[in-house]
Amino acid sequence: MTNSTHFGYQTVAEEEKVHKVAEVFHSVAAKYDVMNDFMSAGLHRVWKAFTIAQAGIRPGFKVLDIAGGTGDLAKAFAKQAGPTGEVWLTDINESMLRVGRDRLLNKGLVTPTSLCDAEKLPFPDNYFDRVSVAFGLRNMTHKDVALAEMRRVLKPGGKLLVLEFSKVWEPLKKPYDIYSFSVLPWLGKRVANDADSYRYLAESIRMHPDQETLKAMMQEAGLERVQYFNLTAGVAALHTGIKL
Ligand SMILES: C[S@@+](CC[C@H](N)C(=O)[O-])C[C@H]1O[C@@H](n2cnc3c(N)ncnc32)[C@H](O)[C@@H]1O
DSSP states (O other): OOEEEEEEEEEEEEEHHHHOOOOOOOHHHHHHHHHHHHHHHTTHHHHHHHHHHHOOOOOOEEEEETTTOOOHHHHHHHHHOOOOOEEEEEEEEEOHHHHHHHHHTTTTOOOOEEEEOTOOOOTTOOOOOOOEEEEEEESSSHHHHHHHHHHEEEEEEEEEEEEEEOOOOOGGGHHHIIIIIIIIHHHHHHHOOOOHHHHHHHHHHHSSSOOOHHHHHHHTTEEEEEEEEETTTTTTTEEEEEHH
């Protein structure tokens, strides 16, 4: 029997979700960066800067960026880890990974890239000093499996950073809903000629576990000292955890 899951507000078979998520990111890849700036009025840069600061990358670190897409985090990590470091840009989606790889190369950053599923990471146990995933976990079918994989590839003492949309502060919920379900698809249509992908974005954010639930999931996956930081009143949250 096929298991079902969510794709935004729709209930779909698990395999169908994987295809639908792939379609979304093939469709948005070329306009992804410009849309991010439009949609968040540049705020995603602030959230990522906070994540980069919390990562505390040092020269020589081995770092894995999962669902890395167009490479914002990997780019910063590669600069900080320097020539003795090893920073992997990975993603399940070829279109997104291509944009990311080319962007890094254009900046003179030659980093290894891998087309891979976060639920089956092609890396050995206890390998990385840091593992990050920004705005990717929401799209994964088996989040528990992906989190366990992230923990597996971390070295003891290594840190996982999960940046994701989260549950907004209650008084802001109404205006945020109006923005998400009216303005976002309109912007998606105007800028990327793709309203559906941005409707999926709004729905998938609503379906994603809230701050406390994700914290519990990370603890369940075996991470310790799990904590989170609300960003912009909970529009996004950064969760961190350590593998002991
Ligand atoms: C919203 S983008 C985030 C890109 C980048 N991390 C950023 O913050 O700008 C989400 C990414 O997650 C990737 N993704 C979805 N499911 C995945 C999976 N199971 N394994 C790895 N990457 C996945 C998508 O292909 C997409 O590139």
